[in-house]
Amino acid sequence: MQRTQFGDMACSIARTLDVIGESWSPLILRDVWVGIRRFDEIQADLGISRKVLTERLKLLVEAGVLAREQYSERPARSEYVLTPKGTELVELLMVMAKWGDRWTAGHAGPPVLYRHHACGEIAHVELHCSTCDQPMSPETVDLLPGPAQS
Amino acid sequence: MQRTQFGDMACSIARTLDVIGESWSPLILRDVWVGIRRFDEIQADLGISRKVLTERLKLLVEAGVLAREQYSERPARSEYVLTPKGTELVELLMVMAKWGDRWTAGHAGPPVLYRHHACGEIAHVELHCSTCDQPMSPETVDLLPGPAQS
DNA sequence: CTAATGAGTTCCCTCAAGGAACTGACTCTG
DNA sequence: CAGAGTCAGTTCCTTGAGGGAACTCATTAG
Numbered sequence: 001m002q003r004t005q006f007g008d009m010a011c012s013i014a015r016t017l018d019v020i021g022e023s024w025s026p027l028i029l030r031d032v033w034v035g036i037r038r039f040d041e042i043q044a045d046l047g048i049s050r051k052v053l054t055e056r057l058k059l060l061v062e063a064g065v066l067a068r069e070q071y072s073e074r075p076a077r078s079e080y081v082l083t084p085k086g087t088e089l090v091e092l093l094m095v096m097a098k099w100g101d102r103w104t105a106g107h108a109g110p111p112v113l114y115r116h117h118a119c120g121e122i123a124h125v126e127l128h129c130s131t132c133d134q135p136m137s138p139e140t141v142d143l144l145p146g147p148a149q150s
Numbered sequence: 151m152q153r154t155q156f157g158d159m160a161c162s163i164a165r166t167l168d169v170i171g172e173s174w175s176p177l178i179l180r181d182v183w184v185g186i187r188r189f190d191e192i193q194a195d196l197g198i199s200r201k202v203l204t205e206r207l208k209l210l211v212e213a214g215v216l217a218r219e220q221y222s223e224r225p226a227r228s229e230y231v232l233t234p235k236g237t238e239l240v241e242l243l244m245v246m247a248k249w250g251d252r253w254t255a256g257h258a259g260p261p262v263l264y265r266h267h268a269c270g271e272i273a274h275v276e277l278h279c280s281t282c283d284q285p286m287s288p289e290t291v292d293l294l295p296g297p298a299q300s
Numbered sequence: 301c302t303a304a305t306g307a308g309t310t311c312c313c314t315c316a317a318g319g320a321a322c323t324g325a326c327t328c329t330g
Numbered sequence: 331c332a333g334a335g336t337c338a339g340t341t342c343c344t345t346g347a348g349g350g351a352a353c354t355c356a357t358t359a360g
Contacts, residue, residue: 004197004349006177010261012250013180013243019254021173023317027156030163034293039338049318054339075326077337085253090288091277093163095245100162103235104169109297111160117290119282127241128278132269138240140267143184147259173348189307199349204308225357227306 010148019063019089024048024056026093029082032066033090037079065089091125098124160298169213169239174198174206176243179232182216183240187229215239241275248274 006014006021020026024046031042043053057080060066065086070078082090094114101110101124116123129136156164156171170176174196181192193203207230210216215236220228232240244264251260251274266273279286 004173007254011177011180012247012255012260012262014177014250015254016246016250017173017176021176023167023171026167026171027161027164030161033288040336043338049320050339051319051341052317055316072337075324075337077326087288088249088252092242092245092249094277094286094288094291095242096166097162099238099242100164100166102238104157104165105162105298110162111296111298112162113294113296114286114291115294116279116281116284116286117292118284118286119279121279121281122294123279123281123286125277125286126280127244127275128283129266129269129271129273130276131271131273132266133278134266134268136244136264136266136268136273136275138183138237138244141244141264142267144263144265144272146261146263148255148261190305193307199351200308201310201350202348205347222306225306225355 016092019060019065020092022056022059024052025060026096028053028056028060029065029086029089030093032080032082032086033093037081038077042080060086094125095127166242169210169215170242172206172209174202175210176246178203178206178210179215179236179239180243182230182232182236183243187231188227192230210236244275245277 005018007018009015020029027046028042028048031037031045036042036045039050039053039057042048043050046053048056057066057068061068061080063085064083066080067083068078069081070076097110097112097114105111113122114124115121127136128134155168157168159165170179177196178192178198181187181195186192186195189203189207192198193200196203198206207216207218211218211230213235214233216230217233218228219231220226247260247262247264255261263272264274265271277286278284
C-alpha cells in the first residue's frame with residue numbers, strides 16, 4: 001500500500017495519526033483500556049488477523065503508547081498495558097465515542113455508558129478551555145501560527 | 151487490502167472510525183476546517199494522490215461530514231465545507247492536536263496555536279464532564295453496558 | 301490560437317491487510 | 331506418559347487499496 005508517512009509533517013494532527021492512524025490501532029487501544037490485554041483476547045475480540053495484530057502491538061509499544069508486561073515467567077506470557085502517553089490517547093477515544101454515540105448510534109442508543117467518578121452520573125465528555133474553563137469548540141477558536149511555524 | 155468494515159461493530163469508536171478512520175480523512179477535514187476547501191488546494195497541501203482524494207471526498211460527503219458547494223456555475227466549480235456533523239468531528243481533531251503537541255512536538259514547540267474567543271488566550275482543550283463540569287479523564291470514569299448492550 | 305486552471309478519471313504497479321495454517325514452549329488430563 | 335489445550339506468535343499466499351503519473355474536459359485568460 002506504500003502508505004505515506006505523516007510523521008514528518010509539521011502538524012500535530014498528522015503526527016498523532018502517525019501513531020494511531022493505522023487501521024485497528026485505536027480499537028486495540030480501546031481493548032487494552034477496557035481490560036482486554038492479551039494477544040489472543042484482543043485477536044478474538046476484534047477479529048483482526050494475527051499477523052496485523054502482531055505488527056500493530058509492536059508499533060504501539062515502540063511508540064510508547066503501550067507497554068508489554070510479563071505476567072508469567074514460565075511459560076513466558078505477557079500482556080499489554082497503557083502507558084501514561086497511551087492513557088492520554090484514550091481521551092481521544094472518549095471523544096470518538098461521544099461523536100459515535102451522537103451521530104451513529106441507532107434507535108438502540110449507545111452501547112457503552114460512562115459514569116463519572118466525581119459526580120456518579122452517566123455523562124459524556126465536553127471540551128473546555130484550559131485557561132478559562134469555558135466551553136471550547138471549533139467555532140470558538142482562532143488558529144495562529146505557532147513557534148514551529150505552521 | 152480488503153479492509154474490514156467497522157461500521158457494524160456495536161462500538162461507537164469503531165463506527166466513528168468507519169467515517170474518519172481511513173488514512174487521510176482526518177487531514178482532509180483539517181484542511182477544510184482551516185480554509186483549504188478546493189480539490190487542487192487540498193491535493194497540493196497534503197500531497198495525496200488525486201485518485202484517493204476523489205474517493206475520500208465522496209465518502210466524506212456521503213457520510214454527511216462534508217458538503218459540496220458550487221461557488222461558480224460556469225465553469226462548474228465546487229468547494230467542500232463542513233456540515234454540523236463534520237464540525238463536531240473537528241473537536242476530535244482538536245484533541246488529536248493537543249496530544250500531538252504534548253507528545254510529538256519537538257524542541258520547536260507546537261506548529262499551530264489556538265486562541266479561545268471567550269478569553270482571548272492561547273489555550274488547549276480539556277475534557278470535562280457534561281453533567282458536573284469537573285475534569286473527566288479515562289481514569290475517572292467507569293464503563294457500563296448501555297442500552298445497545300455492548 | 302495557445303496556455304492555464306479546476307476537478308476529476310484512467311492506468312499500471314507495489315505492498316499491506318486478510319486468512320489460514322504452522323510453530324514452539326509449556327500445562328493439564330486421563 | 332501420550333495427547334489435547336493454551337498462549338503468543340510466525341509463515342505463506344492472495345487480493346485489492348494506495349501511490350504516481352498521465353490524460354480528459356470545460357472554460358477562461360492572454
